Amino acid sequence: MLKYTLKRFGIMLLTIWIIITFTFFLMHLMPGDPFTNQKKIPEEILDNMMEKYGLNDPLLVQYGTYLGKVLQFDLGDSFKYRGRSVNTILRDSFGVSGSLGLYSIIFGAVAGISFGIIAALNRGKFFDYFVIILAVLGVSVPNFVFATLFQYFLGFKLGALTSEWGFRIFPIARWGTPMHYVLPVLALGASYIAYIARMMRTSMLDVINQDYIRTAKAKGLSQRTVVWKHAIRNAILPIVTILGVAIAGIVIGSLVIENIFAIPGMGKYFYQSVLENDYMMIMGTTIFYAVILIVMMFLIDVLYGVVDPRIRLD
Amino acid sequence: MAERLLTVENLAVCFETYAGEVQAVRDVSFYLDKGETLAIVGESGCGKSVTAQTVMQLIPMPPGKIKAGRVVLDGVEISALTDKQMESVRGEQISMIFQDPMTSLNPTMKVGKQIMEVLIKHQDMDKKEAKEKAVEMLKLVGIPKPEKRVDQYPHQYSGGMRQRAMIAIALACNPKLLIADEPTTALDVTIQAQIMELMQDLQQKLHTAIILITHDLGVVADVADRIAVMYAGKILESGSLDDIFKNPQHPYTWGLIQSVPRLDRKTRLIPIEGTPPDLIAPPVGCPFAARCQYCMQICRDQYPDKTAIKGNHYVHCWLQHEMAPKVDNPLAKGGNA
């Protein structure tokens, strides 16, 4: 177990380093410099700024400086929002994106796993078909379409209905109250419910056909015990790994969802910075996203090691 | 006086598949007395596992289907019980151990817990009592350091130990009947002997009746009281150990005995040529006809009636008919018996 954890940890560090390096060089491949898009700046001030940001130094020097700063958790200053460091922006918006993401994952996982289990236990019957259809839909309809539909039907239309009673039930956009969570979480979670439900269903069906389930039945255990203590306990193992993929997907999805619902999260800032060529911000955000995901993957690997006794006790 | 424990009457089981209906078990009948060991012997695919699993209602009912017959245990018609009712029979009155101990144990549950489950369910023990009994059972089946082993996982046990653990689970509630479906096939030869010895030993201690299912006649010789020879979904010959080994009547039985390799003298290996029939379209007459050197026209046309030889020794073979030519048992002439 220890060896396994250390190995995953080492890979994690290596990956982060590679991502930082790669992102850095990628950004610097871009034509022009960060100031080309902005309004005319007098020569001198431009020169000063280039000096200040070290843009006149040779590339490798810039890389070294940047790497050093990153290791001290300093992601630099944003070019667009001058005066605000990337760190501050990220910190402010991460809280928002983080909670959105967290609720979406919990919602997606709980709903997905439950649907998957029920579908597998009712193979061939109505619920099974229902879940399969849902799963296929979830994977075929992009989450921005879902988001827009939810916004329209549940936010706008339903809201128009309830406004006659004095309130709008689901806010269409922006952030602030618990109610504001409902539509975005639903939209973000929807594709993941579909994906997780389908994986869980397959996993359950696989496990149900295993010999040890037959043994459990031969022991006279009730159907309920067989399902909960034997089947689900084993079927859920591979889902732990899937969670990693789901988390990555939710991070991506948030880019779009935050834009649609005008939520002041990281996704929105990332997108803006891409449109505005603010490359400190882009690099910083990419690295931040990557690090979060890589750390999450590492934690999930460790979690898997804990949950599967075959790995835990070696 | 022997007391009847189990009666299987005219059991017929089929499976609905893509390609058609497969007749896995066709009109099988046998009985078992308390404390007896019955061996059901036959090639792969002859229906012996399906028969055993049907006794415990472990066959999933689509695609499986019981076409006919019934199973009576100690006076109760268990084939008529619902699945829920069977829960109190399984593990407590009848237990089963399977061929591959590696996959038959839950990999994420401690072995001790897997034993405790049966005790808690059927004998109303609390956790503490159940754990103590589990340790006792592990000791009974010959697992060293049972107090430590009880908290370990299956992957930490060796193959032979796992099968012992399976036996511990099966016998924890002291069932009347133990069905062992090819218990030693997946194990090394030396371990095989140990496991068979263990089962015999436990049978003496606990007076459990055993149905031993195997394709290996060699394994059966020391252990069985009676033997039933099964082929293509039917029982061709059945009798006591002595009857079958000393006075076998069916050409298939002769073939089986002849094909057991011998270590004590150098003889030619005599296999039975050919393969068993496809049970999607089972043959009308005797299923062994195509591979039998004594096959007669009538064997192909009609299934032979039952002929009683002596006591509970019977056989289904046209060679027994008065109109058939007299054929001597090739084994009696200094063959491989």
Next chain:
Amino acid sequence: MSDMTYKQDDFKIIGKDLEGSERIVRKSLTYWQDAWMRLKANRTALIGLIIIIVITLMCFLVPLLSEQTFNYQDYDAINEQPSSAHLFGTDELGRDLWVRSWKGGQISLLIAVAATIINVTIGVIYGGISGHFGGKVDIVMMRFIEIIYSVPQLIWLILLRFVMGNGLGVIIFVLSITGWGGMARIVRGQVLQLKQMDFVTAARTLGANTPRIMWRHLIPNTMGPIIVNLTFQVPGAVFAEAFLSYLGLGVQPPLASWGLLVNNGTKMLLVHPYQLFFPAFLMCVFMLAFNIVGDGLRDALDPRLRA
């Protein structure tokens, strides 16, 4: 006991009929025949297949045969509801949405198929090499993929697109560069598994050399998962392109793509919902059909479900 009278003839010994016993009762099917049979039996998958064919045809025929081109702007007909003149209505620049939606499909499909072909080629070769050589080579190659995949594909897409500028070629490049990892992993897994199988050892014992083994044994057995994965790559690429276009980083106007049209439609949702509805519907139905067919193929090609 029956009391039929028997003929003495019936009791003459006639001996074995080994040919009869070995006669195969069921028709023997090759893997592909079996898979095709199973696929045909799966009605949903067949419907999916038909939908795919119909949509693809329409995507190419409608823009070709229609009177109005996709970027003709008729200022007299701005934001019109669907009518007989304009089946899907018009957008804010007076362009006919019927043609535009199908044209959008054409572009989206072109991008998706091109990207998929490149993806699959790279993936199969990379995975094949990694699996075939095994050992250190395999470990390094797989680590490489793991590292690339630690950043989600769509972030790579955005970054690369940002760096490389505009154009259909760029989009295709960007999609293919980031999508081959899944295929590579699958092929590598298959090759590793098959390499150890006895039939490969048997072939080698009979004197087959490496290229022959790869060509006649390994590749045909990996075709199944490759085909299934390929089928899922296409909607994946459509989705990725739609995502990019939705963010304004994909196909640019006056060209059309499904993602772009959905983006436009979203802006007009509250006022002219049909502008979102039609392209979104087309795209979703297409992806749905592909997913269904992919599922059907997966079931049909799974050797464990053989009849």
